[in-house]
Amino acid sequence: MIYGDRTDGTIVWGATGRQGSFHINLMNEYARSVGGRGVVAGVTPGKGGQEVCGVPVYNSAREALSEQDASTAVIFVPAGAAGDAIMEAAHAGLDLAVAITEHIPVHDAMRAIAYADLMGCAVIGPNCPGLLSPGEQKLGIMPAHLATRGHVGVISRSGTLTYEVVDELTRAGIGQSTIVGIGGDPVIGQTFADVLARFEEDPQTEAVVLIGEVGGNLEEEGVRSTDMPVVAYIAGVTAPPNKRMGHAGAIIEGGEGDARSKIERLKHLGTRVASRPSEIPGILRDLR
Amino acid sequence: MKLLEFEAKELFREEGIRIPRGVVVRKGEDLPAGVADLGDQVVVKAQVDVGGRGKAGGVMMADAGNAGETVHHLFNTPIKGVPVNSVLVEERLPIEHEYYVSIAIDRSQKQPVILFAETGGVHIEETARTNPKAIRKVTFSPLLSDIPEFLLRELAGNVQAGVRDVVNRLYHVFCKRDALLAEINPLVTTPNGVYAADAKLIIDDNALARQGIAVNRDLTEREKEAEVHGFSYVELDGTIGVIGNGAGLTMATLDLIDHFKGRAANFLDVGGGADQERVKYAVRLVAGMPSVRVIIVNLLGGITRCDEVARGIIEAGVSQEVIVRLAGTNEEEGQRLLAGRGYRMLESMDEAVRAAVEAAA
Incomplete structure (x- = not known):
């Protein structure tokens, strides 16, 4: 519970789309199982008055909030409209916007995140699976059945690799407090450092698993900013330079941010780095 | 995508920057x-x-x-x-002085970053190494449509106003053209004014459509086919074909192959919603590389249906051995389908990768 709890109401942008409606069902199924409120409204311009999976759809955030009480947003709209959706959510006064959408032009993301920042709205993503606090709240598309409630926080730039690590932890009997997918794009809202700062304030979280990738230096920045015990895993050790491996962020630019030197810098900062996902539970046990 | 110099210069010219x-x-x-x-x-x-x-x-x-x-x-x-x-x-311009300017995105600040040096030209990289202080750097809010005057003075206060004007115009190009990088090296002063003697512009791939830029890359036939199916695909020089979902998991699979001393033949991320058809195309695509001796399919996700994936693999009907690691819904049905066809299905990523490395040896 580092961004909210089961009492939060959520508005989904792009509720009438295929992905939006599919995940409203899963999020509300989860909310019901933990006694939470879940998705209370959808926003799709021009489709106000409709209903998706029992959730009323409005033309705008302003309309939705005049009838529903909500504090968080989950955004599924197509890339070209996603920057606008983030700004609308922030402008309407929501505290948190989780942007699942991938392929958002980076200038749109940069401006929308800057605007949300001004409005006091934290952005998770874009191009991320969202967050999951097992037993409490699910915002986004993470498969809940792999997770189990516990004391390890997980922060990741990746989607499915996060599920892999969460699966390894659960199988090893290590539960999770909150799992946050921060997204794989070059410009993202909440960074490792931001999420780590929240974990420090969270009494439930005792240690953090940080899952990074080639590109940038957000992993090092995060580790440098925290006193939390951290275990890191960095994907992309064998990624060839200047080749794009899917995520826009996962590209090595002229030696900057390649995985091996990133791992070296993390080790230098005193962080334990797993050489493969299956090593993470063992290292976590060592830390305690 | 990186534009060629003359293409970039044309876009600079449209924004009022003088070019030769x-x-x-x-x-x-x-x-x-x-x-x-x-x-x-x-x-x-x-x-x-x-x-x-x-x-x-x-x-x-x-x-x-x-x-x-x-x-x-x-x-x-x-x-x-x-x-x-x-x-x-x-x-050929009558050059008086050469400057360096570039605008990019600072990932950790989440802001545009402008670099300016009073000595531009071919030695800029050496300057960056030997005298990094000679390169001035500012970041500022992306919500501003112009670089504030005081920041322009901070960057280039002691050079002629025409140079600062070009820096601001370059920022307009950067924003308007969805650039990841806009660079002029050298930016030159002449008796006739300030010119962009060279031009570098890298456009965000996610904005190519709205910029009206057609992608024209040198792709192999297989890379073209991968693009048609929306796969993220890179060819490498090993013997183990790799199919995964999600960039991180697929990269981690390649790293694990390396860890167990094998060599991957490719990176293929099928993306979200790995259904029967997509899996079939992916398996056929990878199997088509002559170097591939064995294929590992590593798929994980809440919404991936294992029975569909299994049918896709079977329908692909390739000659190489396929080792499958699947986690999702309908896992047992997927396993039953594959077991009858001689495909190996393993539970963990470590096991599956180790088996693939052994099979390729």
Whole structure:
């Protein structure tokens, strides 16, 4: 519970789309199982008055909030409209916007995140699976059945690799407090450092698993900013330079941010780095 | 996507940045008559996407009389192995001073970052190493539509106003064109004004459609096919074909292959919603590489249906061994389908990768 709890109401942008409606069902199924409120409204311009999976759809955030009480947003709209959706959510006064959408032009993301920042709205993503606090709240598309409630926080730039690590932890009997997918794009809202700062304030979280990738230096920045015990895993050790491996962020630019030197810098900062996902539970046990 | 110099210059010109007069010559074409209007001395520049082009022999000085020979020479001289398909012939500017300016995105600040140096030109990378303080740097809010005056003064306060004006215009290009990088090196002063003597512009791939830029890359047949199916695909030089979902998991699979001393033949991320058809195409695509001895399929996700994936693998019907690691819904049905066909299905990523490395050895 580092961004909210089961009492939060959520508005989904792009509720009438295929992905939006599919995940409203899963999020509300989860909310019901933990006694939470879940998705209370959808926003799709021009489709106000409709209903998706029992959730009323409005033309705008302003309309939705005049009838529903909500504090968080989950955004599924197509890339070209996603920057606008983030700004609308922030402008309407929501505290948190989780942007699942991938392929958002980076200038749109940069401006929308800057605007949300001004409005006091934290952005998770874009191009991320969202967050999951097992037993409490699910915002986004993470498969809940792999997770189990516990004391390890997980922060990741990746989607499915996060599920892999969460699966390894659960199988090893290590539960999770909150799992946050921060997204794989070059410009993202909440960074490792931001999420780590929240974990420090969270009494439930005792240690953090940080899952990074080639590109940038957000992993090092995060580790440098925290006193939390951290275990890191960095994907992309064998990624060839200047080749794009899917995520826009996962590209090595002229030696900057390649995985091996990133791992070296993390080790230098005193962080334990797993050489493969299956090593993470063992290292976590060592830390305690 | 990185634009060629002459393409970038055209976009700079539209934003009011002066560029040298010039003409583009494409391979196989005659030297256009316009060359005669460029003056007695010209610069002939290979239009290739190669760093350090000048030092690699891609930029040559010529007299108007022998421009044709110089152009011909460049067409027949690959630059660092890259063939030259177009050449830019430009007037030679009476340069007084060379500056350096670039605008990019600072990932950790989440803001535009501007770099400026009073000594630009081919030695800028050396300057960055030996005298990093000579390169001034500012970041500022992306919500501003112009670089504030005080920041321009901070960057280039002691140089002529025309230079600062070009820096601000370059910022307009950067925003308007969805650039990841906009660079002028050198930005030159002459008795006739300030010019962008060179131009570099990298456009965000996620914005190519709205920028109206057609993608024209040198792709192999398989890479083209991967693009049609929306796969993220990179060819490597090993023997183990790799199919995964999600960039991180697929990269982690490659790393694990390396960890167990195997060598991956490719990176293929099928993306979200790995259904029967997509899996079939992915398996066939990878199996088509002659170097592939074994294929590992590593799929994980809440919404991936294992029975669909299994049917896709079976339908692909490739000759190589396929090792499958699947976690999702309908896992048992998927396992039952695959077991009957001689495919190996393993529970953990470690086991599956180890089996693939052994099979490829």
